[in-house]
Amino acid sequence: MAVPTLHVVATPIGNLSDLTPRALETLRTVDAICAEDTRRTGQLLSHFGLSTPLLALHEHNEEAIAARIVTRLQQGQSLALVCDAGTPLVSDPGYRLVRAARAAGIRVSPVPGACAAIAALSVAGLPSDRFVFEGFLPARPSARREHLRTLVSEPRTLVFYESSHRIAESLADLVAVFGAQRPAAIARELTKLFETVLDGQLAALLAQVEADENQRKGEFVVMVQGATADADARLAEGRRVHALLKDHLPPSTAARLAAEITGAPRKALYGG
Template sequence: MPAASPPTRTAGVLHVVATPIGNLGDLSPRAQQVLRDVAAVCAEDTRHTRQLFAQAGIDTPLVALHEHNEDAMAQRLVERLQAGDSLALVSDAGTPLVSDPGFRLVRAARAAGIRVSPVPGPSAPVAALSVAGLPSDRFAFEGFLPAKAAARRERLAALAGEPRTLVFFESSHRIGEMLADAEQAFGDGRCAVVARELTKLFETVLDGTLAALRERVEADPDQRRGEFVVLVEGAGDDDDGARLAEGRRVYALLAAHLPPSTAARLAAEITGAPRKALYGG
């Protein structure tokens, strides 16, 4: 009689697990159970995740998965999943893949027929939207703007006519510059919100015009510390506001190749926006 074939092992599951953005009490019971049950947890920064695990009493092995090694690691992790290991994916804070690594692993797992299951929870953009008092039925998440000033201003100018609420991440050492550039791109009267250190001890949510928020942040060093979500109201439906937003967008594109006065004149002719509002020269 031929020997029986060994049973085929069922492929594992890749769990994408949201973790707290500040308050450790936001780690859900389901998330804790999944993180305990899997064979290993793929973490952006294992040192950071190890601190979270210590607080929650979790001792699951950690595997480093970050932007520098994700390409190399994705196939190895898929092989583990195919062999039957279930894994979890976490970022340093919040929901993975939202301005964090993990996209390549998820794509590779799905391409291999592996089940990918979300364990939802905290998300800084959604948390900020929920308390901002800005329209939230339609919004555009832009993540981090470019670090270099010229590229940042060009990106903001391109968004000046966007009708949806805009959501950005920003760092403490660029928040002042970002607000100043947003004021220039969108106009000083555009409504906005600066949400800082959400769910943490020194959480603040400031609202007002971009000009008022810039002044507030510039005047108070405490408002330049921590992690930020910045929300900007979308361009209005009024003709003047939409025309000015489009004029600023076109001006920024032209000014990269033409003298400012020429770029402003052409942008005004193209869009009907007032030239002086585009360029003060």
């Protein structure tokens, strides 16, 4: 008899041919599928001729229904967990259910496949031996800039998700905080018809996105190369100079002058 299992199943991020044979068989044979958006997952199942029952599990109800799903597993059922696209739990709900299932002694098994962050990193041409996944940046500009300032000295490649209606604003903040010359890459609509991957310095990428409306459409993965020793040195010197100036000048003026003197990103100093 098969062991009751919660299968964490990766689904395509665009190209439906990326659904693996193992994932397809899992989705066909489980008792039910826990889906972030049952309508979207229903379309995927319909494309492959599957009729497996769907359960809605999203950020608003996950905590409330996780116990009921675990009960079904304990009663001998096997279930699948999927998100709208890609690998579940990567900037998507699901960890509470996985944690509850594991705490109950239920077998949890990954069915690997597409992941936008990893797919983007593989084609970016940026250092990928060490990287940090940051998910979506805060929506509010002030909170976004404050968060970016905490990352300006991070030596590992940074990976962000971003939406079409904030991509230009987020890139502008990256330029301001990380500096115009920091190497970066933008992957848009990966595996889909209008897939593009742009690379270059942050300021140049911002200019490309602002100049081409099509480059502001779709789903984005933004990757920024980590700080080098030189960048760290500039930032440290900028903060030293800024600390000397801010007691005698308005904060914005002190940050601007410290940035001009040292080459450190101004917004990394202002409020830092």
